[in-house]
Amino acid sequence: MPSTSATTANNSSNGTTGGTAPEIMLELVDESGNTIGTAEKLSAHQAPGQLHRAFSVFLFDPAGRLLLQQRALGKYHSPGVWSNTCCGHPYPGESPFAAAARRTYEELGIAPSLLAEAGTVRYNHPDPESGLVEQEFNHLFVGLVQSPLRPDPEEVAETVFVTPQELTERHARDTFSAWFMTVLDAARPAVKELTGPDAGW
Incomplete structure (x- = not known):
């Protein structure tokens, strides 16, 4: 069970290139998703990890292809x-929906x-490379892309739209996040409803 006390870490990175940033606080939750406290972002991910609120977005183009990003x-x-x-991650008190739209x-x-x-x-999901958890x-959220992408290079290295078959091939060839298949599989019912049967998701 995560601690309900707020924790801090000095000189924590904001996840972008170089430097340090002010502390970013996350919501700690219980197994039912109820908020029980806050923790600084990096400390919440240090092993063994503290259960916290997060979001994942899956956007598709009009052809039903999934937009992937390379971190x-x-x-x-x-x-x-x-x-x-x-x-x-939503900020403490921020709704997951608002956070998903903001961060996208x-x-x-x-x-x-x-x-x-x-x-x-x-x-x-532990990350074997960094040791973070x-x-x-x-x-989870699903939606559509209907405007040109303007990726922030400090957050996103590359983007690509993929069909289910192209995703299978890319997933076998490239390195994906530890959580990717877990969140995709959980979102599949909503993805199929959004994209329709012909998209193949």
């Missing part, structure tokens, strides 16, 4: 790996269309 090489957690369209704009320069809730999933109660 920037300067990020302290899982740099350079491929993952879903956008993921992150900050990272990719777009406002998602028809953004809808797609359930939640709880997981525990994702203990997350994750709120």
Whole structure:
């Protein structure tokens, strides 16, 4: 059970290239997703990890292809790996929906269309490279991309739209985030409803 007390870490990175940033606080939650406290972002991810609220976004183009992003090489957690369209953490007191829309704009320069809730999933995924741990109660969202991307290079190294078959091939070839398949599998019912049967998700 996570501690309900706020914890801090000095000189914590904000996840972007170089330097340090002010502390970013996350919401700690219980196994039912109820808020029980806060913790500084980096300390919440240090082993064994503290269960905290997160979100994952899956956006699709009109052809039903999924937008993937490669995380920037300067990020302290899982740099350079491929993952879903956008993921992150609400600020304490911020709704997951608002956080998902905010962070998608900050990272990719777009406002998602028809953004809808797609359930939640709880997981525990250690990152073998950094030693950090994702203990997350994750709120899932699906939506559409209907405007040109303007990725922030400090957050996103590369983007690509993929079909289910292209994702299978890329997943076998490239390195993906530890949580990617967990959140995608949990979101699949909503993805199928959004994209339709012909998309193949």
